[in-house]
Amino acid sequence: MSTSGASLIEVRDVRKTYRGANRATVVAVDGVSFDVARGEVLGLLGPNGAGKTTTIKMACGLVHPDAGSVRVAGHDTRTHRLRAVRHVAAVLEGNRNLYWRLSVRENLVYFAGNRGRSPREVARRCDELLERFGLGPKRDEVVAKLSRGMQQKLAIAVALLADTEVLVLDEPTLGLDVETGHEVRALLREIAAERRTVVLSTHDMPVVEELCRRVVVVSGGRVVTDALVADLLKLFQSRAYRVALAAPLPTEEVARLRARFALTVADDGALEVDLTGPGEVYRLMDALRAAGAELEGIERTTPRFEEVFRRLVQDGGAPGPALPPLLALKEATVAV
């Protein structure tokens, strides 16, 4: 079976419901669709309970969708699971994906064996990965005795040893200390540079901003945004302003402005305003003049991706009518 276009993963209108604790039906994923192109690093983002993990598990053939389909390299993960899985390796629960009684090397060899590969065949690659991940000196150490960071790195090494086209990483930096988090991020940077197809689900927004070309943001089981990271940053940049004032505004004036604009007061008294459209700038100026504010300067600010993500989830999608709509962004992405 061939894939449509250059998409390696095709998620089409998938829906998944679970029975909750009180037997009520919980909709985990509700009509999610997106594609992942070959060689693309895609961020699958969303708040907790948004349906990211369920979507990822459906892509890995671990959960069957109630409706819709997920295809990896043209193979349906439900009807041709083993064929699809041949193209995917995943780190789903980080350090929990390992056998703690086995050593570092034994884990690598064991998982490779279950993919039908001999210890001799993977020996060189194992050594290479152990060195690359800084696990060489720990190769004979039992996993239970490793730090969480080392276990996390080993879990990623196990997935890389599978040598699949697609790598799925669910929260690879979760719970790591600063130093190890830094090391794992460096590894992710290397993996992304290998032109491998990566689906990355994380709350680590600096990593997303740096590594992902495109993000799919899900909330409440639905896709709220599917856009290029660069486009999103540009969109949100065009509506974020910082207004420097000669003197801080009285509290009641700030409250009056807050009723009309989405603004916060920075530590230095400057106003950080999120405007919904170009015409809003003039309305803001009028309102500031009316409030008796003395302007020192106004500039566009570059939002961090973390802020963009927060707004996307809060607003339920990409910015409003004055800016390119979600559909346009999607089309732009597919055309790339």
Add this chain to the structure above:
Amino acid sequence: MLSEGYHHAFRANLTKAVIELRRYLPNTISMILTFYAIFVFLLLGVRFVGDPATSGDAVRHLLVANGFWFLLMVGVNAMGWELTNEALRGTLEQLYMSTVPAWLILLFRMVATLLVHLVILAVLMALSMLTARTWLTVDVGALATILPPTLLGVMGVSFFVAGMTIVFKQVNAVLQLMQFVLMGIAYVPLATVPLLELAPTAKGIDMVRRVMAEGASLSAFTAADWGSLWLAGAVYFALGLAAFKLFERRAMRLGLLGHY
């Protein structure tokens, strides 16, 4: 089949079984000692309350029964405990990310576990025979012929337990109950309860008992014996595997592979 590298998967699972047994040597030794202690208590019971004229036969039967109980416990319950741990640890989903089908990996594990524990069983039997000063006939050819279909039934039950574990996770109560059911199958002779022939592995245990305790040769068994042995093994294996596949499908539908 081999082109899929399944032999590498079998080797990986056999190696894992050996490594874990070695790495947890105290556990292995305590397991052997537990079964040895149970045997000693039962032996004392037989010697104390049994008829001295027939106690030799009773001890030989006890030796075989205790050995088989050990093997059944390892074959059936170990898979339940192991999968409970896999679900708890998060490795179960990784097994399902393998290109070798999960049921085949589990089958390899069962075979590996049984092979490794057959060696331990040999040590346990030798220790038990020394203690009882009673010797069993060890006809390797006969045992090698009877054991495979017998163990096929064990694996069928093991698949059923594995499937239940994947869906329900907390199967401790079932596993505890299972050890007494297995004890009954191993200890009660078919001659006493003929209906037991329908139970998994019971026919095989009875035939092994006749070989080891009564010195029967392969020619002592009729075509009906062999037919019953293979049929029971094949049916229980097929039923167990079918049940496992059903449980597996349910687990995937309900998203239970990664939950504990």
